[in-house]
Amino acid sequence: MALFRSLYAAYGAQHWWPAETPFEVMLGAVLTQNTAWTNVERALDQLRAQIPLSPEAVLALETPVLAELIRPSGYFNVKARRLCSFCTALVEAGGESVLAALPTDELRRWLLAINGIGPETADDILLYAFERPVFVVDAYTRRLFRRLGLIAGDEGYEQIRQRVETALGPDTALFNDYHALIVRHAKDVCRARKPGCECCLLNRSCAQRAPD
DNA sequence: TGCCAGGGATTAG
């Protein structure tokens, strides 16, 4: 909580996720897997230029065509398949409105059953598309928590998530800003990226480096 | 110029 306050004091409210609709959040969550957001924006722009952003319109594209449109986001063949499996599951389930009626745990299980949706992508979608009180654990979060001594480092994803959620209570607005602030912090922390520099706790190459 | 990015699935040991 002290960490959250200091990040919030530094950067203020983040108003995430950068998207117009819940479905756009879902697309972005898959496209941003291990990828810089600027590349995802290019991919989404190209996609938006060709089709309305709906699961049906995505499924109407041939997979190779979809792959070409999202090329700038990297891993485009893999991600094209992932978007197809996701959209197929979404349509089969009856759409967002049906899913929105499910309890959070059930919705998470539904997401994790889809090929290409892992724990972080599922939680991005739960928090930023369905507005559920879920704490998202990404590579930055792990690295930062570990270097601050908040975790040992060998914890599993669920363990970290539940620990934070238990400590801070179910608070969608709080978790929204918390994850966004950690990512925001990563953008302007230490640009030196030299082994030995002690300027930050987040970059992979900086001092206090420990196995991620 | 090489390293890294808002991971996840598959294969190897």
Next chain:
DNA sequence: CTAATCCATGGC
């Protein structure tokens, strides 16, 4: 069951 390895573009 944990540890590589693959997927790939763009910014710095």
